[in-house]
Amino acid sequence: MEPRIGGRPTAHIIEYLRKPQHPKQQHYPFSCQRSFFYFSSRYALADGIRALGLRRGDTVLLPAYNCGIEIEPFHYFGLRTEFYQIDKELKVSLPDLREKIKGNIAALLVTHYLGFPQDTEQIKAICNDHGVFLIEDCAHALLGSHNGADLGTYGDIAVFSVLKTLPVPNGGVLVVNNNNFRWAHQQLEPSRFSSAFYVADLLRQKTLPRGGLNVALESGAYGAFYQGMNIAKRFIAAARKISNSRGLSLARPDSYDFREDLIPWGTSKASERIIAGTDMSRVKKTRRDNFGKYLAWFLAERPAGITLPFTELPEGVCPLFFPLIFEEEGKREIVHARMKERGITTYPWWDRFHPAVPWDEYPDAVYLKKHLFGLPVHQDLEPAMIERVLTEFADLMQH
């Protein structure tokens, strides 16, 4: 069987069920006293808005280059949203930020895109000068640090999306750095069916090496598990018309929905087991090593029509994927489809345009939305797999 290179890390099925040797993860943010756990990071952000005491009618400043889902919690609480510029290197435009923050702004959200830190010290100083809360969006930046400090320790609050970096079926973290904030934090167990379904979906896309019968059997078993869960999902959709039980919810943590009823959901037991049993240093090292291999290749080959938003990997960064920019519009969609045909998952990153953003004012954000593309670096990828991605990519570039 040909190898399959999935877009997300995936654990062995047993690891979702088995108790880990060490019940508590020592790595930040999991070890932090003031970390709270959610179904995903958008719900961590919603509770963080509550923790900060932001109110209906307050104005928050958000980056024009965004996923879109991080805007929803602010709108849910009736906050007004304004935007600031991000340049083509995915950096906050400090001049634009300084200008916009002069308005009556209650909080600023800053995103460490793809794990690469923003100029946090300067941004924090700007917030302090204007009495504005800083919200660090570390959805892409789990395990990352900057100038020796963990990302997530600069803001008044920070949020992390665990499911983007680790092989968990759900998981978001809110870190509240300011001890003065008090709010009622609830934590309900999320739907078990939702967690089991997502595990099946992860396994279906699991990265598998080139192999014989054993790999084919493993792949077949995961396919059958997913099909079984899909059938169960249809029954549950019907059953939900009769019983509105939370245990039967079909909610996915990675959809484009924001649902009020999911704000109090915590992280599942399966995710807790994976978090506790993961060697975070190895995760970070593998992701960095894989990123480094791509970077060396792109800097040596310099393929035409491609620019790199990051030409180095600063110390402390735990990359989400390896980003590149196709100068020609539409090219990334073609490459994504062709790589998929060859068993390789890539990321045409963020093609959705949230209607709250006045896009005409932010051409760089629009450019990024249309041109940015990513190659996988996650911890399941061995060196030979990175070489395969590069061989297939180089082959596509020539045709």
Ligand SMILES: Cc1ncc(COP(=O)(O)O)c(C=O)c1O
């Ligand atoms: C920058 C950013 N913030 C927040 C989120 C929300 O994360 P989650 O899917 O864990 O709710 C995303 C999701 O893609 C994101 O990209």
